[in-house]
Amino acid sequence: MTHTATSHARVAIVGSTGYGGVELIRLLAAHPQATVTSVVSSSSAGTLFSEGFPHLTEIVTDELDAVDPELIRSKADVVFLATPHGVSSKLAPQFLDAGLKVIDLSGDFRLKQPETYREWYKKDAPEQAYLDRAVFGMCELFGDEVAGADFVSNPGCFPTATTLGLYPAVQAGWIDPDTIIIDSKTGVSGSGRGLNLSAHFSEVNENLKAYKVGQHQHTPEIEMVLERAAGRPVTTTFTTHLVPMTRGIMSTMYATLTDKSRSSAEFAELYRQFYEGRRFVRVRPTGVYPATKEVYGSNYCDIGMNVDPRTGRITIISVIDNLVKGAAGQAIQNLNLMMGWDETLGLLFTPVYP
Ligand SMILES: NC(=O)C1=CN([C@@H]2O[C@H](COP(=O)(O)OP(=O)(O)OC[C@H]3O[C@@H](n4cnc5c(N)ncnc54)[C@H](OP(=O)(O)O)[C@@H]3O)[C@@H](O)[C@H]2O)C=CC1
Numbered sequence: 529m530t531h532t533a534t535s536h537a538r539v540a541i542v543g544s545t546g547y548g549g550v551e552l553i554r555l556l557a558a559h560p561q562a563t564v565t566s567v568v569s570s571s572s573a574g575t576l577f578s579e580g581f582p583h584l585t586e587i588v589t590d591e592l593d594a595v596d597p598e599l600i601r602s603k604a605d606v607v608f609l610a611t612p613h614g615v616s617s618k619l620a621p622q623f624l625d626a627g628l629k630v631i632d633l634s635g636d637f638r639l640k641q642p643e644t645y646r647e648w649y650k651k652d653a654p655e656q657a658y659l660d661r662a663v664f665g666m667c668e669l670f671g672d673e674v675a676g677a678d679f680v681s682n683p684g685c686f687p688t689a690t691t692l693g694l695y696p697a698v699q700a701g702w703i704d705p706d707t708i709i710i711d712s713k714t715g716v717s718g719s720g721r722g723l724n725l726s727a728h729f730s731e732v733n734e735n736l737k738a739y740k741v742g743q744h745q746h747t748p749e750i751e752m753v754l755e756r757a758a759g760r761p762v763t764t765t766f767t768t769h770l771v772p773m774t775r776g777i778m779s780t781m782y783a784t785l786t787d788k789s790r791s792s793a794e795f796a797e798l799y800r801q802f803y804e805g806r807r808f809v810r811v812r813p814t815g816v817y818p819a820t821k822e823v824y825g826s827n828y829c830d831i832g833m834n835v836d837p838r839t840g841r842i843t844i845i846s847v848i849d850n851l852v853k854g855a856a857g858q859a860i861q862n863l864n865l866m867m868g869w870d871e872t873l874g875l876l877f878t879p880v881y882p
């Protein structure tokens with residue numbers, strides 16, 4: 529595809545009042561080549577954005593726009609859809625048809641087979657033509673496919689942490705893909721800003737619970753990526769847990785080595801070479817394992833690993849901030865790639881610590 533880089537983008541955010549939307553606003557405020565020109569709401573159009581979000585006083589001075597593709601086309605070149613599953617599937621075609629570039633944060637366009645989407649999301653799938661048109665934007669793995677695209681489907685939060693942690697070892701044939709077990713934990717902001725009982729303080733505080741066991745909608749997305757690494761279909765066991773923190777995902781992955789003589793140091797070197805030049809993936813030295821706080825508020829994915837010669841298995845630990853690398857940060861990384869810009873533009877900030 530031929531592609532000419534433009535130096536600036538006017539950006540609209542649909543779902544701007546949700547956690548993903550507000551995080552996009554925070555990150556884009558510091559982006560040197562993108563400006564948010566429209567914040568959009570289906571329920572509060574005409575009200576002042578900062579009334580609902582006082583921390584953005586004097587930062588976002590606009591009123592919320594209605595979900596009107598023609599209006600938004602007059603103000604913006606690119607639209608981020610930070611909208612729920614089942615909403616993006618209806619909105620994305622309208623915005624594409626109006627001539628906007630679209631980056632969708634939902635799961636609606638990630639899976640390419642409509643029947644797989646229906647099975648895991650329990651919703652009607654988007655039209656096949658739009659599923660085919662949406663480029664799956666896992667930047668460090670398939671970023672080359674994003675350059676010049678007009679429609680990007682941003683990966684899920686768990687698939688981002690998980691597949692960045694597994695891909696190099698699966699692709700190299702160093703672990704047996706049929707033995708992979710993924711144990712993931714997430715902070716509560718992963719379930720969005722809307723009220724729901726399972727995110728209620730008293731349900732989450734001092735609690736740890738598994739959810740969607742055997743049914744998580746990210747399972748086929750993880751398997752889709754691992755299939756590309758393995759060159760054949762892969763099935764995995766994937767379990768998610770809700771932990772009492774606001775942000776953060778940790779995926780702890782277990783797999784059997786194909787050659788039991790390989791060491792932790794050899795794996796770490798494989799990963800370092802694989803991610804060489806990719807600023808947002810940091811591979812830890814052997815014996816050092818990442819914690820969610822070490823990527824808090826940042827676009828980093830940090831990975832550590834340990835080979836246990838006793839069992840012949842590896843443990844891989846991968847952490848991200850679900851709202852940044854797992855959502856808004858990777859979406860902006862995709863914007864950068866789409867526009868032909870350096871993928872790190874506006875994203876090289878340090879994690880918040882402590
Ligand atoms: N939270 C996270 O960590 C991650 C989220 N995602 C995905 O990103 C998307 C947004 O998630 P998140 O921000 O957490 O969700 P929220 O529930 O916090 O926000 C979603 C927003 O969508 C808007 N919305 C709802 N219905 C419609 C509609 N019919 N038309 C237009 N807008 C609508 C709402 O705003 P209003 O009423 O003002 O229109 C709402 O604020 C989801 O698809 C989610 O799965 C992906 C990765 C991680």
Ligand SMILES: CC(=O)N[C@@H](CCC(=O)OP(=O)(O)O)C(=O)O
Pocket residue numbers: 633634635683684685686714715716717718719720745746768770
């Ligand atoms: C805590 C919590 O409920 N997390 C959500 C994360 C999914 C998400 O945010 O949506 P995407 O599918 O678009 O990535 C979940 O597990 O379903």
